[in-house]
């Protein structure tokens with residue numbers, strides 16, 4: 479049975495989809511099969527899955543299908559050099575299953591869990607039906623936060639929803655992730671955010687890895703890649719560390735040997 483990772487809870491652009499797709503890319507790179515279920519109206523993760531399928535088909539065949547919705551030669555040329563394209567061909571990138579579903583998503587999660595080692599549910603922001611169902615089925619729920627006051631304002635509402643999830647499933651592991659730490663500016667922001675999260679038991683388990691704000695995260699999305707598939711070694715390093723931590727949690731809860 480697959481390991482189910484939920485990514486969600488927090489509102490407005492704090493990096494839920496970024497975390498979902500980059501985690502998928504690193505798990506695929508490690509040889510796991512992955513399904514990504516986009517349970518958010520915006521379809522960011524499902525579109526990423528389709529871009530990845532279109533880009534891999536181009537790398538494999540050298541042909542650009544007219545049916546492509548997201549990938550064309552201009553997108554590729556704007557994103558990668560010819561040498562980088564050769565390296566990407568040699569990497570034999572793996573596709574992932576992707577689906578978009580809203581409303582009752584439980585059967586879709588179950589079906590994807592039968593076909594994959596991991597199912598990643600990008601569940602959007604706020605206390606929605608999809609979020610509650612994901613809380614009811616996930617092994618690990620990742621809640622990303624940006625170290626900015628606008629993001630942390632929504633914490634009390636989120637904590638109420640998480641406390642309810644924990645009441646019915648005390649074994650659910652909730653891990654907070656600090657995302658988009660600015661490279662310059664106030665260096666204490668990440669630490670301040672962790673201190674704030676630790677005041678709430680439901681959010682107090684945090685990943686040691688913090689994800690910085692890097693253009694590599696934005697550039698890799700266009701072709702359905704994660705930073706681990708591309709060429710920024712710092713971004714690759716930090717995301718590998720994060721996924722290493724996720725796999726350690728999966729081992730601790732007995733879901734991974």
Ligand SMILES: Nc1ncnc2c1ncn2[C@@H]1O[C@H](COP(=O)(O)OP(=O)(O)OP(=O)(O)O)[C@@H](O)[C@H]1O
Pocket residue numbers: 489490491492493494495496497518520522602603657658659689690691692693695696699
């Ligand atoms: N670490 C990062 N570095 C640079 N850009 C990032 C990073 N994380 C996310 N982004 C960018 O910030 C924007 C918002 O991120 P993302 O879409 O992942 O957030 P979200 O929580 O899924 O948003 P929504 O609530 O709208 O679904 C996107 O353009 C994404 O590419």
Ligand SMILES: [Mg+2]
Pocket residue numbers: 494495496518520522600602
């Ligand atoms: Mg999103």
